[in-house]
Amino acid sequence: MKNTTALIACSAWLWCCSPASGETPAVPAPGPVPVAAPGPATGLADSAALRATVYGTPPRDIAPLPASVPLQQIDIALPWARPVPAVFWFDRRLRVWFSAQHKPAPLAVVISGTGSDGNTANLALLRAVLYRDGYHVLTMPSPTFPDFIVAASSTGVAGDLLQDSRDLYSALRQIVAHLPHRVRITDIDILGYSLGGANAAVVKSIAAADGALRIHRAVMINPPVSLFASMERLDQLFAQSIGSGDAGVERLYAKLYARLANVYRTPDQIAVGDSEVLAAATTVLRSDQEFAAAIALNFRIALMNVFFAGDLYAGTGVVIDPRHPPRVGDSLEEITRELRSKPFSEYFSRVFAPYYLAHRPGSTLQSLQADNRLDIIGAQLARDPDYYVQTNSDDLILNPPELAWLRSTLGSRIAMYDHGGHLGNLGDRQQVSDMLAMLAGRWNQAP
Amino acid sequence: MSAPRRPASALAASAVAANAVAATVVLIAIATLSGCALENPSIRRLPPDTPAADNQAAIQRADERAATARQAAEREAAQAAQARQAAQAGSESPDAVIPLTAADAPSMYSYDPWARLNRSIYRFNARFDAAIFLPVADTYDRLPPPLRHGVRNFFSNLYEPNSALNYLLQWRPATGLRSVGRFVVNTTLGIGGLFDVAAHLRLANPLTGFSVTLARWGLHPGPYLVIPLLGPSTLRDGVGQLADYGVSYGINLADLYRGYQSWALGTLNAVNQRAGNNFRYYSSGSPFEYETIRFLYVHRELIEDAALHARSPPRPPDPGKAAGE
Numbered sequence: 001m002k003n004t005t006a007l008i009a010c011s012a013w014l015w016c017c018s019p020a021s022g023e024t025p026a027v028p029a030p031g032p033v034p035v036a037a038p039g040p041a042t043g044l045a046d047s048a049a050l051r052a053t054v055y056g057t058p059p060r061d062i063a064p065l066p067a068s069v070p071l072q073q074i075d076i077a078l079p080w081a082r083p084v085p086a087v088f089w090f091d092r093r094l095r096v097w098f099s100a101q102h103k104p105a106p107l108a109v110v111i112s113g114t115g116s117d118g119n120t121a122n123l124a125l126l127r128a129v130l131y132r133d134g135y136h137v138l139t140m141p142s143p144t145f146p147d148f149i150v151a152a153s154s155t156g157v158a159g160d161l162l163q164d165s166r167d168l169y170s171a172l173r174q175i176v177a178h179l180p181h182r183v184r185i186t187d188i189d190i191l192g193y194s195l196g197g198a199n200a201a202v203v204k205s206i207a208a209a210d211g212a213l214r215i216h217r218a219v220m221i222n223p224p225v226s227l228f229a230s231m232e233r234l235d236q237l238f239a240q241s242i243g244s245g246d247a248g249v250e251r252l253y254a255k256l257y258a259r260l261a262n263v264y265r266t267p268d269q270i271a272v273g274d275s276e277v278l279a280a281a282t283t284v285l286r287s288d289q290e291f292a293a294a295i296a297l298n299f300r301i302a303l304m305n306v307f308f309a310g311d312l313y314a315g316t317g318v319v320i321d322p323r324h325p326p327r328v329g330d331s332l333e334e335i336t337r338e339l340r341s342k343p344f345s346e347y348f349s350r351v352f353a354p355y356y357l358a359h360r361p362g363s364t365l366q367s368l369q370a371d372n373r374l375d376i377i378g379a380q381l382a383r384d385p386d387y388y389v390q391t392n393s394d395d396l397i398l399n400p401p402e403l404a405w406l407r408s409t410l411g412s413r414i415a416m417y418d419h420g421g422h423l424g425n426l427g428d429r430q431q432v433s434d435m436l437a438m439l440a441g442r443w444n445q446a447p
Numbered sequence: 448m449s450a451p452r453r454p455a456s457a458l459a460a461s462a463v464a465a466n467a468v469a470a471t472v473v474l475i476a477i478a479t480l481s482g483c484a485l486e487n488p489s490i491r492r493l494p495p496d497t498p499a500a501d502n503q504a505a506i507q508r509a510d511e512r513a514a515t516a517r518q519a520a521e522r523e524a525a526q527a528a529q530a531r532q533a534a535q536a537g538s539e540s541p542d543a544v545i546p547l548t549a550a551d552a553p554s555m556y557s558y559d560p561w562a563r564l565n566r567s568i569y570r571f572n573a574r575f576d577a578a579i580f581l582p583v584a585d586t587y588d589r590l591p592p593p594l595r596h597g598v599r600n601f602f603s604n605l606y607e608p609n610s611a612l613n614y615l616l617q618w619r620p621a622t623g624l625r626s627v628g629r630f631v632v633n634t635t636l637g638i639g640g641l642f643d644v645a646a647h648l649r650l651a652n653p654l655t656g657f658s659v660t661l662a663r664w665g666l667h668p669g670p671y672l673v674i675p676l677l678g679p680s681t682l683r684d685g686v687g688q689l690a691d692y693g694v695s696y697g698i699n700l701a702d703l704y705r706g707y708q709s710w711a712l713g714t715l716n717a718v719n720q721r722a723g724n725n726f727r728y729y730s731s732g733s734p735f736e737y738e739t740i741r742f743l744y745v746h747r748e749l750i751e752d753a754a755l756h757a758r759s760p761p762r763p764p765d766p767g768k769a770a771g772e
Contacts, residue, residue: 059509060506060509062502071496072490074490076489091732117731125498128498146732146733175488254549254550254552257746261547261551264757265547283512283515283516304733304735305735309734329567
C-alpha cells in the first residue's frame with residue numbers, strides 16, 4: 001500500500017517545483033496578482049514573475065475545460081536513430097500522445113519545453129483546450145528530452161535549434177503517416193511552449209521548404225529568442241540563488257528538508273497523509289531567492305540529462321569515459337554529483353561546440369551561437385502572416401532587447417501580457433482565447 | 448486390465464496439457480518482457496483525461512493547502528512566542544515541539560548497500576509494469592467507477608484489523624478503537640466493506656501498519672530496498688509489510704487468505720492499487736531515475752519519522768553516513 005502511494009508522491013514531487021512542466025500549483029499565488037508596471041519588467045529579481053513561474057496559473061483562472069479527452073500513447077521506432085547505449089535501454093522508441101476527434105478535424109501538434117516529455121501537465125492543459133475547440137491533438141516531447149535524444153535525434157547532441165527541429169520534423173512526418181486510418185486530418189497547425197515554441201516555428205519553416213507536410217499556422221508560447229542567452233540567464237540565476245558547485249545544492253536541500261519536516265512536526269498534525277509530504281514542498285518556499293533556486297534547479301536537472309546524453313554520444317569524455325561507458329545497472333551517483341555543478345556554458349564549450357565544430361564544416365563558436373537564435377527564420381517570421389507569438393513582459397528568459405526584437409519582427413502577431421513570468425499564465429482564460437483565435441486566423445490586435 | 452489405465456492416461460494427458468499451457472504462458476511472458484512482441488509503431492489506448500474534474504480537484508487542494516499554510520504560520524508564530532516566554536521564565540515545557548534546523552538534515556545520499564540487486568529489480572519492475580501490469584490496470588480502469596471504488600473500499604476494510612492492532616502497539620488505543628469501529632460499521636452496513644459508510648458517519652481514520660509502529664519505536668528505515676513487483680521500499684518498510692501480511696494471514700478473515708481465492712484476491716488487489724497510481728516507470732526518460740526515486744522515497748520516510756518524534760531532540764546526523772544508515 002505504502003509503496004504505491006509513495007510513488008505517487010514521488011512523481012508529484014519530481015514535477016512539483018518544475019516551471020517547465022507546470023504541475024498544478026500547490027498553493028495560489030499569495031494575495032491579489034500584482035500587475036507589472038507599464039513597460040517590460042524584466043529582471044531576474046522580479047518577485048511576482050518568480051512566483052508565477054513556480055506556481056503556474058491558479059486553477060481558478062484556467063480556461064473552460066472539457067469533461068473527458070480520449071488519449072492514445074504512440075511508441076514509434078525511427079529508422080535514423082543512433083544505436084541505443086545500454087544505459088538508455090528504456091528510451092528505444094519515441095513516445096508521443098494523441099487525442100483523436102471522431103470527425104474530420106485539423107491537427108494541432110504541441111511541442112514540450114526544455115527537457116520535458118510529451119505528456120506534461122502543461123501539455124495536458126493545452127491538449128484539453130485544443131481538443132475542446134475541435135482539434136485532433138498530438139503532443140510531442142522536447143528534442144532535449146532524453147527519450148527524444150535517444151530515439152529520434154540524428155546526433156545525440158541536443159540543443160541545436162535547426163538540427164533538433166529537423167529531427168522533430170522528420171519524426172512528425174513518420175508519426176502522421178502512422179496515425180490510425182480513420183483519423184481524418186483537414187489541416188495541420190503547430191504550437192510549442194518555452195523552447196518548444198522556438199522549435200515549432202522552425203519546424204514550420206522547414207516544412208515550408210520541404211513541402212512534404214503542409215503546416216498552416218504556428219503559435220509560440222513564451223519562446224526564447226536566443227537559446228544560449230536564455231540558458232546562460234538560467235545559469236546566472238543558479239549561481240545567484242544556489243551558488244556554484246555542489247555545496248550550494250546541499251545547503252538548499254538541508255534548509256528545505258528542515259522546513260518541510262517542521263511542517264509535519266507541528267502538534268496537531270495527527271497523521272501525515274502519504275502523498276502529502278512531498279507535494280507540500282512548494283509551500284515551504286519563501287524568499288525570492290528560494291523561488292529563483294527552484295526554477296534554476298529545475299532547469300539544471302533537465303540540463304543534467306542533456307549533458308549526460310551529449311557526452312555519451314559525442315564521446316567528449318567530460319563525465320563519461322568513452323572507452324568504458326556505463327553499463328546497465330552501474331551506479332551513476334558520482335556522475336550526478338559532478339553534473340549538478342556543471343552549468344550550460346560548460347555543456348556548450350566541452351560537448352556541444354566540439355561536436356558541431358567537427359561535424360559542421362566552416363562553423364565557428366560565433367556561428368554556432370548565432371545559429372541558435374530565432375533570427376535564422378527572422379525573414380519568415382516577419383513576412384509570413386501565419387506565425388504568432390504569446391509572451392509576457394516579465395518572462396525571465398527574455399531581456400528587453402529580445403522582447404523588442406519579437407515585437408518588431410512579428411508586429412501585430414504578438415500577444416504580450418503584463419504578468420506571468422515564464423509560463424505562469426499558460427492555460428488562463430485570456431491566453432487560451434488568444435491562442436485559439438491565432439490558430440483559427442481570427443487574431444487581429446492593433447499593434 | 449485396460450479399464451483402470453484409461454483414467455491414468457487421461458490424467459497424464461491433462462497433466463501434459465496443463466504443463467503446455469503453463470509453458471506457453473511463461474513463454475509469452477518472457478517474449479513480452481524481452482520486447483519481441485512489440486509492433487512498430489505501437490498504439491495503446493489509455494484511460495481518457497478528465498481535465499474538468501482534475502481542475503476542480505486542484506482548486507479544492509489549493510484551498511486546503513492555503514488553509515493549512517495559514518494555520519501553520521499562525522502556529523509557528525504562537526510557538527515562537529511561547530518559546531520566548533519559556534526562555535524568559537528559564538523553563539521549558541516538556542511538550543514543546545523542537546524545531547529542526549538545517550544542521551539536523553540527514554545526508555543527501557541514501558544508504559543503499561544492495562544497490563546492484565536493487566537496480567536490477569527496479570529494471571525488472573519497469574519491464575513487468577510496461578508489459579503486463581499497466582495494460583491490465585488500464586483495462587481495469589475502464590470499469591465503471593462505482594465498481595472500482597467498491598473494490599478499493601473492500602481491500603481497505605480488510606486492512607482495518609491490522610490497523611487497529613498497530614495503533615494499539617503504537618500506544619494510541621483511542622485511534623485504534625476508531626479502526627475497530629470502522630471495521631464493524633463497514634463490514635456490516637457497508638456490505639462486507641464495499642461501501643465506506645463509516646466515512647459518511649465522520650468516522651474516518653487513516654490505515655497504519657507495522658512499518659509505522661517500528662518507526663514509532665525508534666527503528667531507522669535501514670537500507671533502501673526495491674521489492675519485486677511492489678517497488679521502492681526500505682528494509683523497515685519491507686519487514687513491516689511482511690508483518691502486515693502475516694497478521695492478515697493469521698486472522699484469515701472469511702478464509703480469504705487460503706487457497707485459490709487468496710491468489711485471485713491478491714491479484715485483484717495488486718491491479719486495484721496499480722490502477723490507482725499514476726507513477727510510470729521511466730516517464731522521466733532519465734538515466735538518473737533510480738537515484739531520484741531513491742532520494743525521494745528515503746527522504747520522505749525520514750521526514751515522516753521526524754514527524755513521529757517531534758517532541759524528542761533530533762539526533763545530529765553523522766556527516767560521514769548516508770541517510771538511513
